[in-house]
Amino acid sequence: MAPQLTGAPGLAGAAGGAAAVKPQFHHFHHHRLAARHHHSPSPTSLLSKLAFWSVCSVSLFLAFLLLSPSATPTPRAAPDSPRRTLHTSPSTATWGGAAWEKKVRASARVKRANGRGLSVLVTGAAGFVGCHAAAALRRRGDGVLGLDNFNDYYDPALKRGRAALLARSGVYVVDGDIADAELLAKLFDVVPFTHVLHLAAQAGVRHALVDPMSYVRTNVAGLVALLEAARVADPQPAIVWASSSSVYGLNSHVPFSEHDRTDRPASLYAATKKAGEEIAHVYNHIYGLSLTALRFFTVYGPWGRPDMAYFFFTRDILAGQPITVYESAGGGTHHTTISRDFTYIDDIVKGCVGALDTAGRSTGSGGKKRGPAPFRTYNLGNTSPLPVTQMVDLLEKLLKVKAVRRVVKMPRNGDVPYTHANISLAQRELGYRPSTDLQTGLKKFVRWYLEYYMPGLADKQKQHGSSNSKASRGRNGSSSSTS
16 A cells, blocks of 8 residues: 655655545547637737747757757756756666666556556656655556656755655656656556656746756657657557646636637746647647646645745745745736635646546557547646735644745746636546645645654644643533533
8 A cells, every 4th residue: 555645754864755536537528729719810919929939939949959868958056046957866876677677567567456557657756746646546556657857956855755655655766857768768668558647847937037948858858758759659658747827827817717828928937838738739630649738726735846835935934034925016006915726736636647547548559640539638726716925824823933924026037926727627527626725735734844844843733732632622521521
């Protein structure tokens, strides 16, 4: 039985380490997501579209350019930089050989008694969503093989901790890069994967201002490398992959629907994810790959990413450091705080598994399309956006520490003022039903954070909570017994 990922790992030397789901099966549909306009386009609209497709074209060119292993790495940032450049974590791991292939096959082998489970390659398996999704699939008996390059965008020790936790449940995470075409070809040769859950990506909106090429290499070139390996695989796998709610960019229609326009990205990260959706359509159309894009909305929870606000707010509040809360300019002098559709990790995992179970088969053979294949896009959010200030209020209550807030106007760094998911399509076709409110989810995150990073403080809070509980029972025992 695979261990849950909501507690502290108990792993020696770690500086920083989903409930089983019952997905519903539904028929797949080919969704046509392009917005339809019946009026003549304005010059502004034409310029906007021209600019967007220029970005996509440049991204494609750079993708194929960067697939070459001889690409020059970006220089490492100074130690005190708020964002680090992306480098692969130092490792002595190598791939290939009989022993390695045996580990790969054992990890990808279906463990269900009836032998009818999935065999899934999970890319980005040492990442936040990847580790939770891989664990959920393993718990229900699916074969799972992970792939991750353990880069240093944030502390690699946290990624190693996730991978170690997966290893305890029998999931092997291959140490390798998503853009390594030779490695991908070898993995598909060793294992006849039925599905791929592609979660490897360069995440974060603001880091693109520091290291833009890492986004093109991972989110565009890495996706192309995976699709190239999948199109010639026998059998062709069905692919579910992580797009992003960021693709909605400057869209002002809320809640965001899969049918809304996505040709006005506000960040390079969003542009690379939108380019990925267009590239996926090409491989579906030409090669018959079954492709499902999932647009995640502000995922949070235990084992999360340290670059997310809820994570570093927790760290800074406990350290007595000020936190910066952005506000967006409204009409005139009116300002509003940023709002996000916070979605708990367990709910996201249920959506991922539901998408895998309903994906439908790829139709290519020998690299050629033999018939229409599913091409789908879904929003996965909580559909209940809340102000970031409310999130801070909840953290103060859970941590029992008052935050030092510094409220400033939101800079032009790629962030958007609000996100709000319309999830009706995922509800109908994936059986997606998010059920965790922000207070419940943050409580689970804070418990994990304290146990993982500050076990001493966690023990004190447990003892304090136990004392309060006993005192409460003593004061109210006689009255409660009469109910």
